[in-house]
Amino acid sequence: MSEMRAASRAPARGSLHTVDVPGLRHDHDKGTLVNNTYRHLFGPVPSRRLGRSLGVDLTPFKTCSFDCIFCQLGRTTDKTILQREYVPVDEVIAELDAWLAAGNTADYLTLSGSGEPTLNSEFGRVIRHLHERTTIPLALLTNGTLLGDPHVQMAAAQANVVKVSLSAWDDTSLQHVNRPHRSIKFDTLYDGIRKFRKIFTGELWIEVFLVWGTNSSVSDVLKIADRVQALNPTRVQLNTAVRPSCEEYAYAVPLHRMDDVAKLFNPAAEIMAEYSSNTSASIQATEADLVGILERRPCSLDQLCRVTGLHPNEASKYLGKLTHTGQVQEHHKSGEVYFSGVHSLRTPST
């Protein structure tokens, strides 16, 4: 084989040809990977915290160091603290490059998805790569269990926003609310978050998830608020189980009660309202797109309309057909109706 022929068959340095990404094809005219199907990306989905957020999923369903009673994904099937490359990060990066090359945009790129993203040993490489490729801010949603590890701290500190869940104040409450991996103790977990706070110059958001009758009394919330305040967060966000949770007994805290306990935090906690979203970018929604979104995250009609740009009449027609054909299910929760794909992977609250 001549050198010229050999060179023409070899993948260019950094070329997307070097990675075989199932579900993507190479468009020879555009010189990019194109397809609507991504294995590791989802959305952009409506997020109450982050507007239109493109989710980047770095773990298989459902790999987490916690098994929270309020998790919208369902129960944890692989409860672990073992860090490894659970999904090939080269594939994730190739998909992100293709998504960006197609001119897509979002308010945030968010490491979240089917479990705890910091369990993927290469998550820092994804953050680094994205900062080189785009100015879209990057958020990491984590339960904080690995933040005691200096390598995890350094990798996480590259994000613009790190949102850590903290809904307990000692080992007993941690067991009741988060059902952690057996090796995780509250003091060690909390100390890890505190150490991370010292080196992190971005925005630290703390999300407190309250479950009615489990960690929602004034004395419970005061104990959580004490620990949250010592972390000097940029924002504190109060959440509750308004969407279907993995345990039926994980009841939502009534809104008037949330209003009362929000004042116990310093800074005062924001109650997670409906997501907000700018409408600068429109998304061409198809039935397949809608099913893809709803398989990742249950949405109300209003949320689905905001993220897709569809008129409610149009969206309800799609939903009517999709529920009729069994591709989408309807759930009733706290007076709201949510829709999810029948193979739903539901986005977690971290």
Ligand code: SF4
């Ligand atoms: S809510 Fe987040 S931290 Fe808790 S089990 Fe689900 S994915 Fe894990």
